Amino acid sequence: NAGVTQTPKFQVLKTGQSMTLQCAQDMNHNSMYWYRQDPGMGLRLIYYSASEGTTDKGEVPNGYNVSRLNKREFSLRLESAAPSQTSVYFCASSENRGELLAIFYEQYFGPGTRLTVT
Amino acid sequence: AQSVTQLDSQVPVFEEAPVELRCNYSSSVSVYLFWYVQYPNQGLQLLLKYLSGSTLVKGINGFEAEFNKSQTSFHLRKPSVHISDTAEYFCAVSETTDSWGKLQFGAGTQVVVTP
Numbered sequence: 001n002a003g004v005t006q007t008p009k010f011q012v013l014k015t016g017q018s019m020t021l022q023c024a025q026d027m028n029h030n031s032m033y034w035y036r037q038d039p040g041m042g043l044r045l046i047y048y049s050a051s052e053g054t055t056d057k058g059e060v061p062n063g064y065n066v067s068r069l070n071k072r073e074f075s076l077r078l079e080s081a082a083p084s085q086t087s088v089y090f091c092a093s094s095e096n097r098g099e100l101l102a103i104f105y106e107q108y109f110g111p112g113t114r115l116t117v118t
Numbered sequence: 119a120q121s122v123t124q125l126d127s128q129v130p131v132f133e134e135a136p137v138e139l140r141c142n143y144s145s146s147v148s149v150y151l152f153w154y155v156q157y158p159n160q161g162l163q164l165l166l167k168y169l170s171g172s173t174l175v176k177g178i179n180g181f182e183a184e185f186n187k188s189q190t191s192f193h194l195r196k197p198s199v200h201i202s203d204t205a206e207y208f209c210a211v212s213e214t215t216d217s218w219g220k221l222q223f224g225a226g227t228q229v230v231v232t233p
Contacts, residue, residue: 042208043221043223106167107221109161
């Protein structure tokens with residue numbers, strides 16, 4: 001039971017290049033999330049997916065696209081990388097099903113992908 | 119919209135001394151409150167949470183936090199720290215009306231424990 005896994009662990013891109021960050025979870029969770037972590041700013045939500053086939057924007061979605069390929073996998077794509085996207089990216093998942101009464105479900109985080117754009 | 123302010127960006131502390139990390143939040147609706155810990159080069163791990171009930175909550179590794187609604191604070195404490203507590207600590211909130219449990223994080227407090 002690996003929990004939340006992310007690939008790659010590290011990546012260096014040149015400005016304008018594209019890449020996809022992969023995330024998978026084996027906990028049969030419904031919801032998945034992508035965050036970026038920058039010094040002095042904590043984690044900020046980029047996109048989230050409430051279920052297979054649905055995605056919604058978070059706080060900082062510009063410059064990113066996502067795909068919820070199936071229940072296990074949620075990928076984050078940078079179409080044309082910029083230096084401002086240098087960050088550590090975390091994927092998370094939870095059992096959250098979006099009930100009307102907001103019940104707490106813990107989010108479980110992956111180990112992160114450290115991305116540098118030069 | 120809600121916001122989270124962690125008042126200290128870095129807290130140096132000696133081993134076996136107490137530590138307090140301060141967190142204040144603002145929100146127009148009621149919130150759930152969390153503290154997460156991030157050890158070097160790792161993902162985040164939930165330390166403790168306040169959902170309702172007793173305002174003093176206990177978490178893993180001897181940490182506890184107290185919810186103060188009038189002061190909109192959720193400060194984290196540990197009476198005696200170990201070297202292994204060196205990590206970054208994040209306060210986070212989630213609105214109770216948010217069905218998808220989205221988290222709003224503070225900027226983080228780096229705790230450095232020295233012998």
